[in-house]
Amino acid sequence: MRNLFIKKQVLVLIGLIALVNVASAQKITITGVLKDSLGSPLDMANVVAVNQETKSLDGFGITDPNGKYKVSVNQNSTYSLKFSYIGFQPKELLIKTLEEDLQRDIILAEQAQSLDEVEVVYEMPVVVKGDTIVYNTDSFVTGTEKKLEDVLSKLPGVEINDDGEIEVEGKTVTKVMVDGKDFFDGDSKLAAKNIPANALDKIEVLRNYSEVSQLKGVTNNQDNVALNIKLKSGKEKFWFGEITAGLGLDSRYLAHPKLFFYSPKYSINILTDLNNIGQLPFTSRDYRNFTGGFRSRTGNTGTSFNVGDGGLGLSQLQNNRAKEIETRFGAVNFSYAPTEKLDLSGFAIYSYANTDLQTVATRTYISSNQQEVTTTGTEQTSNLGLLKLSAAYKPNTNVQVEYDVLAKFSDENEDVGILSVADVTDQIFENKQQTPSSLNQNANVYYTIDEKNILAVEAQYLIQNEDPFYNAIREIQPFESILPLNEDQTNYNINQDRKIKTNKFDFKTDYYFITGAKSNINFTLGTTQSSQKFNSNIFQILDNESTLAFTEDDLVNDVEYKFSDIFVGFHYKLIVGKFTFNPGFKVHDYTAKNTQLATSVTDDLFNVVPDLFVNLQLKQSESIRFNYTVNRQFSDIDKFSRAYIFSNYNSMYQGNRDLESALFHNLSLNFFSFSMFNMQNIFATVNYSKRVDAFKNNSAIVGINQVSSTINSNLEDEVLSGSANFQRTFGKIKVSSRGSLSYSNLNNIVNGSPSTSESLTQSYRASLATSFRDAPNVEVGYNYALNNYDNGGNSSTYYTDTPFLKVDAAFLKSFIFLADLDYYHYRDKANTIDNEYGNLDTSLSYQKEDSKWEYSVEVTNLLNNTELNQDSFNELFYRTSSYVVQPRYVMFKIKYDL
Numbered sequence: 001m002r003n004l005f006i007k008k009q010v011l012v013l014i015g016l017i018a019l020v021n022v023a024s025a026q027k028i029t030i031t032g033v034l035k036d037s038l039g040s041p042l043d044m045a046n047v048v049a050v051n052q053e054t055k056s057l058d059g060f061g062i063t064d065p066n067g068k069y070k071v072s073v074n075q076n077s078t079y080s081l082k083f084s085y086i087g088f089q090p091k092e093l094l095i096k097t098l099e100e101d102l103q104r105d106i107i108l109a110e111q112a113q114s115l116d117e118v119e120v121v122y123e124m125p126v127v128v129k130g131d132t133i134v135y136n137t138d139s140f141v142t143g144t145e146k147k148l149e150d151v152l153s154k155l156p157g158v159e160i161n162d163d164g165e166i167e168v169e170g171k172t173v174t175k176v177m178v179d180g181k182d183f184f185d186g187d188s189k190l191a192a193k194n195i196p197a198n199a200l201d202k203i204e205v206l207r208n209y210s211e212v213s214q215l216k217g218v219t220n221n222q223d224n225v226a227l228n229i230k231l232k233s234g235k236e237k238f239w240f241g242e243i244t245a246g247l248g249l250d251s252r253y254l255a256h257p258k259l260f261f262y263s264p265k266y267s268i269n270i271l272t273d274l275n276n277i278g279q280l281p282f283t284s285r286d287y288r289n290f291t292g293g294f295r296s297r298t299g300n301t302g303t304s305f306n307v308g309d310g311g312l313g314l315s316q317l318q319n320n321r322a323k324e325i326e327t328r329f330g331a332v333n334f335s336y337a338p339t340e341k342l343d344l345s346g347f348a349i350y351s352y353a354n355t356d357l358q359t360v361a362t363r364t365y366i367s368s369n370q371q372e373v374t375t376t377g378t379e380q381t382s383n384l385g386l387l388k389l390s391a392a393y394k395p396n397t398n399v400q401v402e403y404d405v406l407a408k409f410s411d412e413n414e415d416v417g418i419l420s421v422a423d424v425t426d427q428i429f430e431n432k433q434q435t436p437s438s439l440n441q442n443a444n445v446y447y448t449i450d451e452k453n454i455l456a457v458e459a460q461y462l463i464q465n466e467d468p469f470y471n472a473i474r475e476i477q478p479f480e481s482i483l484p485l486n487e488d489q490t491n492y493n494i495n496q497d498r499k500i501k502t503n504k505f506d507f508k509t510d511y512y513f514i515t516g517a518k519s520n521i522n523f524t525l526g527t528t529q530s531s532q533k534f535n536s537n538i539f540q541i542l543d544n545e546s547t548l549a550f551t552e553d554d555l556v557n558d559v560e561y562k563f564s565d566i567f568v569g570f571h572y573k574l575i576v577g578k579f580t581f582n583p584g585f586k587v588h589d590y591t592a593k594n595t596q597l598a599t600s601v602t603d604d605l606f607n608v609v610p611d612l613f614v615n616l617q618l619k620q621s622e623s624i625r626f627n628y629t630v631n632r633q634f635s636d637i638d639k640f641s642r643a644y645i646f647s648n649y650n651s652m653y654q655g656n657r658d659l660e661s662a663l664f665h666n667l668s669l670n671f672f673s674f675s676m677f678n679m680q681n682i683f684a685t686v687n688y689s690k691r692v693d694a695f696k697n698n699s700a701i702v703g704i705n706q707v708s709s710t711i712n713s714n715l716e717d718e719v720l721s722g723s724a725n726f727q728r729t730f731g732k733i734k735v736s737s738r739g740s741l742s743y744s745n746l747n748n749i750v751n752g753s754p755s756t757s758e759s760l761t762q763s764y765r766a767s768l769a770t771s772f773r774d775a776p777n778v779e780v781g782y783n784y785a786l787n788n789y790d791n792g793g794n795s796s797t798y799y800t801d802t803p804f805l806k807v808d809a810a811f812l813k814s815f816i817f818l819a820d821l822d823y824y825h826y827r828d829k830a831n832t833i834d835n836e837y838g839n840l841d842t843s844l845s846y847q848k849e850d851s852k853w854e855y856s857v858e859v860t861n862l863l864n865n866t867e868l869n870q871d872s873f874n875e876l877f878y879r880t881s882s883y884v885v886q887p888r889y890v891m892f893k894i895k896y897d898l
Helices: 002-025 117-123 148-152 189-194 284-289
Strands: 027-036 046-051 057-062 068-074 078-084 091-096 106-108 126-129 132-136 158-160 166-168 175-178 200-207 225-231 238-248 253-262 266-275 303-305 324-336 342-365 371-396 399-421 425-434 437-450 453-466 469-474 492-516 519-541 547-549 556-576 579-596 599-619 622-634 644-648 651-654 662-675 680-692 694-702 705-713 717-730 733-750 753-770 777-791 794-811 815-828 834-846 853-860 867-873 877-884 889-897
Touching: 046 068, 057 126, 091 106, 148 158, 148 189, 148 200, 166 189, 166 225, 284 371, 284 399, 303 519, 303 556, 492 644, 519 644, 579 622, 705 733, 777 867, 777 877, 794 867, 794 877, 815 867, 834 867
Parallel strands: 027 106, 175 225, 303 622, 651 705, 694 733
Antiparallel strands: 027 068, 046 057, 046 078, 057 068, 078 091, 126 132, 132 200, 158 166, 200 225, 238 253, 238 889, 253 266, 266 324, 324 342, 342 371, 342 877, 371 399, 399 425, 399 437, 425 469, 437 453, 453 492, 469 492, 492 519, 519 547, 519 556, 556 579, 579 599, 599 622, 622 662, 644 651, 662 680, 680 717, 694 705, 717 733, 733 753, 753 777, 777 794, 794 815, 815 834, 834 853, 853 889, 867 877
C-alpha cells in the first residue's frame, strides 16, 4: 500500500509540475527600474498590471532597494501598468504584450501632498509603509477560504504553526487586533480559528511593534509582531457572524455560533463551540500558555525565577487527538472607549473537555536495562476559566497609564488505569485532581518628561493557590524502603495531598536619557520579592476505610520559602550606520531562604550579569541579529522541600534544601530576509545554551522504580538548536521548505554515577502549492523526522516519513471540495517497530452565490486509521508509544452567515 501511495504522490507531483510549466509558458515578464526625478531608486514602490479587457488585476510587484520591479502577465493582452509611491505622483502606462519579455524604466515626480492612502491601499495588493505591511486579502484568496487562518496561509511571509499560532516572517504574533481593538489579548490562535474569511478586507502586519509608543525608539522591538485585521464593512456600526450546526453518525454533533459587533466606541466578540468530534477550540496547553497580553518587560532582568504551577503532570493530547474528545467552549471579548483618552477592554473564557486516551508504551530504563510495557486507559475532565479586565488612560502623548488584572482558575480530574508489565505485572489505578487558581495584576506608567528624558514604571503582583491531590491503588507494594505501608491490605491505597500558596511582586523602573538622534542611555532599578508556603502529607486508606497517616519527617512537608532580588542596570544603545549596538549589565543582590524542620537555610549572593544585543540592518527587510545574555536561575519551593513527593506510580521526588542557583549562558544568531520584489521569505536562527553549576537530577533506579532529587554540579550542560525557513512565490506557485535540529548534551547522576545523555532530533519539510483562482489548487509535500537518542552508550533511533497532499477545488460556481491527506511511515533503526498508516479528512460544501446558507458533508479519518506513534527521551529512559485516535465519522453541517 505504501509503494502504491508513493507512486500516486509522484504522479500528482509530476502533473503539478507540468501544470506549472504550462502556466508559466503562457506568461511574460515586464521588468524595469523605478526612480525619482533625481535618479534615486524608489524602494518598496507599488506596481500593478490591470487587464484592459477583463478589468482584473493580473499581476503586481514591489520594487527592491535598487528600484527594480518585476510583474508577470499574460501574453497577447493589453495592460494598464500603474506605478505609485507615497509622496509621489502616480504614473500609468498602457502596454500591449506579445510573446517576449518587456522592459520599461519609470521616473516619478514628487508631489506636495501624499497620495490618498485609502485609495492606494484598496488598489494595491501589498503596500509597505515603514514597519507596516498592508495586504489586500482579495488579491491573494481563491474563494475557498473559511477562516482567518486560511487567508493568512496565502500571504507572503505569514504561516500558521503546528500549535495554531500565527507566525510572521518566523516570529510569533504577540497581539491581534480587529479594527484597532484587542482580540483576546495574548493569543493569536483564537483569532486564526474563528474570524470568518469573508469578513476580511485588509490585514496589517505591524513589525517592530511596541504597545508603548514612547518606548519604540529606545527599546529593541525586532521580534515583536502584531496584526490588525481590517473588516470589510464601511458602516459606522455593524455586526456579523455565523451559526454552524452539524449531526453525524454514531451520535456525533457540532454547534459553533459566533457573533461580532464593531463600532467606533465599542466592540464585542462572542465565540461558542460544542462538539464531540475532536475539534478543540481551546486546549489545556493553550490555557497554561495564555498570558493575557501581560507585559514581559518585568521579566527581562537577568534572573530566571518562575513559580511553577505545582501540577500533577496530567496526560497531554498528542497532535490534539485522542480516542474520544467532547468539548464545550464559550468566550466573550469586549472593548469600550468612553472617551478619546480612556480605553477599557477585557475577555472571559470558559472551556470544558472530557477526554478518553488509550496508549500502549514501551519504556527502556538505561541504568537497570529493564523494559516496561504499559497499557494505559485515561479519562480526563477539565474545566478551565480565564477573566481579564484592562484599562489604558492616555491624557496626552506624553503620559500613558495602564492597569490589567487576569484571573485563571481550573478544575481538573484524571482517572488512569495502568497495566504495567516488567519483571512483575501490576494493575494500577491512579486518580489526579487539582483546582489551581491565580490572580495577576499589572500596573504601568510611562511618562515622557521632555524630548530627552523618558520614565517607565512597571509592576506586577501575583497571588497563586495550588492544591494537587494524588491517589494510587496498586496490587504490589511500591517504595518499600520509603513508605511504611500497612501490608495486611487487599490493595495498597496511597494518597498525597499538597497545598502551595504563592505571593510574588515584580517591580521595575527604567529611565531613558536620549543622548542623540541615534543613541540613548538606560538606567534600571527593580526588585522581585516572592513568598511561598508548601504543605504535603502522604497517607494510606485501609480496607476498613480508615486512614493511616504518616508523620515521618521524610513524608511530611511544611516549608516556607522567601526569595528576594534587588537589582540595578545600565545599558547604552547606539546606531552606527547599519549597526545597532546595545550592550549593558545588571547588578543583583539575591537572598533565598527556606525554612523547614524548625531550621532555616539562607543563600546570599551578589552577582553581575552582562548582556549584548547587536543588529545589522542590511536592508529595510533584511537583518542579522546577535543576542547574548547571562541568566541566574533560581528554583521555586518544590525543589527545596525535602520530604518525598509523588510524581507518578513508579516515581518519587525529594527536594534539596541546600540547592543553590545555576548560571545560564545564552547566545542566539538570527538572519531574516523578506523581499516583496520576488515574494521571497528567508529566516534562520541558531541558539546555544551552556549551563554552569546547573541543576542536575540525582536519580536512584531499582527496576522500573525511581527516586530523584536535584543537586548542583560542575558538570556542564550544552544545548544547540537551529532552524531555517525558505519560502518563495513564482507567479501562482509557492515553494516552501524548512528544517530544524536540536542537539543536547546533558549530565545527570544515576545510581551514584555520572551519566551523559545525548539527543539529536531533526525535522525537515518541503512543499509545493498552487494558488489559482479558476482551477483546483494542490499542495504536495514531504516531512521527514529523525530522532536519535544516546544515554550512557545505549542508543536508539526513530524515523518518520510523512508525505502529504492537500486539495482545494471550487467547481460549478457553488461547490467546494477539500481534502487533506497525511501518510505516516514510523520505524526504528533496530527494526523492532515498523508502522504505516494514513489519515484523510475530506469535505464537500455547497453555497449558492449571494446566499447566506451553506451545506456541507465532512468525513474525518476516511481511511479509519486507529492509532498514531510517538517517541521521547530523558536521562532515565527512552520511550516509544502508540495511542488510539478517533475512528472515521461522517458529519452533515449547515452554516448560516449572519
